[in-house]
Amino acid sequence: MVLPENMPMVSHTRIGLIERYREFMPVTEKTPIISLMEGSTPLIRADRLAGAISPNLTIYLKYEGLNPTGSFKDRGMTMAISKAVEEGSKAVMCASTGNTSASAAAYSARAGIDCIVLIPKGNIALGKLSQSMIHGAKVIQIEGNFDEALTMVRKVTDNYPVTLVNSLNPYRIEGQKSGAFEICDALGTAPDFHAIPVGNAGNITAYWKGYKEYFAHGKIKRLPKMIGFQAAGSAPIVHGHPIAQPETIATAIRIGNPASWKSAEAARDESGGLIDMVTDEEILEAYKMLASMEGVFCEPASAAPVAGVRKLASAGFFKEPATVVCVLTGHGLKDPDMAIKMASKPITVPANMDALMKVLGY
Numbered sequence: 001m002v003l004p005e006n007m008p009m010v011s012h013t014r015i016g017l018i019e020r021y022r023e024f025m026p027v028t029e030k031t032p033i034i035s036l037m038e039g040s041t042p043l044i045r046a047d048r049l050a051g052a053i054s055p056n057l058t059i060y061l062k063y064e065g066l067n068p069t070g071s072f073k074d075r076g077m078t079m080a081i082s083k084a085v086e087e088g089s090k091a092v093m094c095a096s097t098g099n100t101s102a103s104a105a106a107y108s109a110r111a112g113i114d115c116i117v118l119i120p121k122g123n124i125a126l127g128k129l130s131q132s133m134i135h136g137a138k139v140i141q142i143e144g145n146f147d148e149a150l151t152m153v154r155k156v157t158d159n160y161p162v163t164l165v166n167s168l169n170p171y172r173i174e175g176q177k178s179g180a181f182e183i184c185d186a187l188g189t190a191p192d193f194h195a196i197p198v199g200n201a202g203n204i205t206a207y208w209k210g211y212k213e214y215f216a217h218g219k220i221k222r223l224p225k226m227i228g229f230q231a232a233g234s235a236p237i238v239h240g241h242p243i244a245q246p247e248t249i250a251t252a253i254r255i256g257n258p259a260s261w262k263s264a265e266a267a268r269d270e271s272g273g274l275i276d277m278v279t280d281e282e283i284l285e286a287y288k289m290l291a292s293m294e295g296v297f298c299e300p301a302s303a304a305p306v307a308g309v310r311k312l313a314s315a316g317f318f319k320e321p322a323t324v325v326c327v328l329t330g331h332g333l334k335d336p337d338m339a340i341k342m343a344s345k346p347i348t349v350p351a352n353m354d355a356l357m358k359v360l361g362y
């Protein structure tokens, strides 16, 4: 197909985050930028949700499900894969609860390098598994959990010419900190509270780094309080010790020994925030509220910060009017099984008007 001369080959309304925040990213003119136009996700004001949670709150949803592979992982992956290619790597590897592997597989395909992913068998959402497979990654399911998978991946990447692309890779954090920049750029300030799910704890680490950098550069005049939420059955930071057999329906945060544990605690303590836990029931209620009251469909783990804010609000935590940003880390379509389980079932009728009008009640 021949395009008319004035027709752009790429979207000019959206640029990748490395280009958007180049001055804050560890890249040079020589770095090959591997991008799928990630970042620049919407910050959606959620007044109906806030009305149901607390009259004191203005709530914004950072809808990270609108990244190219449907989760925030693309922010870190554009950096990690770009640097891996710059350094001559021919293969990358990660352990994953699903979203990291989907993102690593897509960006590796785009870069033309190999990707190996280790996932816990039976505990990753269908959409995520399909992504790793279709992008051509070597997908290995282990009969164990995420923490065991990560230990195995670290042994391989420490000893063989394969680049680790879990969030222990510092370039992942560099890319992910851009989420904080976008929030501040959209609001013109930092929010009072930044609410986020905590699994392996890379994202809370990254957001806090981003806020601190923007503050140091004078782009914002104050810092938010970081409030992180783990699932009750997978809450090592809340309990203060690793959980050998983590359990939760929010499979993305089913992690018992977070790699970035210390830096998550630093984000919590330096910001004057907290890390708390929410039950699976609370997560699923928040998940349904987001979908039914705001039209925003996220995966269960992403509803954890909304569940957490709701829990804190009902305990009287928010005494003053405050702005809260909840990061919705992944798209609801990642886990269609959960949505189908939670929603009312379709009604089946014969293909005639009488039957239709009867169920419509007109």
Ligand SMILES: Cc1ncc(COP(=O)(O)O)c(C=O)c1O
Binding pocket: 071, 097, 098, 099, 100, 167, 197, 198, 199, 200, 201, 202, 203, 204, 252, 253, 299, 301, 302, 329, 330
């Ligand atoms: C949708 C979703 N939310 C939250 C998390 C937790 O992020 P982190 O491991 O950086 O704490 C993950 C990690 O896989 C995720 O996929």
